[in-house]
Amino acid sequence: MLALIIDDEIQIRRLLRLALESRGYEVREAEAGQLGLQEAAFHRPDVVLLDLGLPDMDGTQVLQRLREWSEVPVLILSVRDQEQVKVRAFELGADDYVTKPFSTAELLARLQAIQRRSSSVQESPVLDCGSLRIDLSSHQVTLAGHELKLTPTEYALATQLATHSGRIVTQKQLLKAVWGPSADTHAHSLRVYVNLLRKKLQPDPAAPQIQNEPGIGYRMSAPSA
Incomplete structure (x- = not known):
């Protein structure tokens, strides 16, 4: 031990x-x-x-x-x-x-x-989602091996979406995880920051890596190299 x-x-x-x-x-x-x-x-x-x-x-x-x-x-x-x-x-x-x-x-x-x-589950401090890597211990984010500069809000969103890569994360879940007690007043901010994060992860609007699930939330797929 x-x-x-x-x-x-x-x-x-x-x-x-x-x-x-x-x-x-x-x-x-x-x-x-x-x-x-x-x-x-x-x-x-x-x-x-x-x-x-x-x-x-x-x-x-x-x-x-x-x-x-x-x-x-x-x-x-x-x-x-x-x-x-x-x-x-x-x-x-x-x-x-x-x-x-x-x-x-x-x-x-x-x-x-x-x-x-305690649980015996082994956790990793690194989230890998295709070419996107998030080191949770150092708060460092890289895309295809290059460091990606994210604001604290963008980082929090990316972490939540990458943690559940391939699955839908509801708007309510994202709002609570990123904005906490004041989540209800930030619905518009969520849309704004998701769009900003999209542009940093994948500039091609025809192939967004964060997909919108209308009326539900968002889903992150693995960004290509």
Whole structure:
């Protein structure tokens, strides 16, 4: 079993490493959020222990980006004890939350519990849709090997459509995934951004790679090289 510790405090990482290795875990460490995401993408840990106070980004951002492509069990370790912080972490996909200082025995028991509940499905941080490739860990998009510059909204749309390549994604699903709580007010924006994304993926209007399913939603086919 591989555990990934994402925490900027070296003393905490050492303590966790000793506790985890005593239970037979292999351990990898990251002292910053971006490095942690890269470690998760490259090494596919069985569980992640994540601090919220990281030097380059908040731990909730790390969790949010990780959940774009992975359902790996995540246990939050933080000094933040406010109810709203815990609620937010669970809303973003945390499996458990332990406040510092903590008991190593309790922490190991919680780790085992969330791993028992977790799925064994293997996820990939890369979406391949023909010549279109989306690296979810780095947010890099390439088309036929060339980097494609997308706005955050275009990226979110492309990710949703590529995830369900060949299948219809309803307008409601896209609106909720991209615009969240204010989705109902962005129906026109959805049409605008889909057209912008179409032009970047396939300039030939006679062969659009994002097809409109009238009254339902959109379907992405694999862009040709």
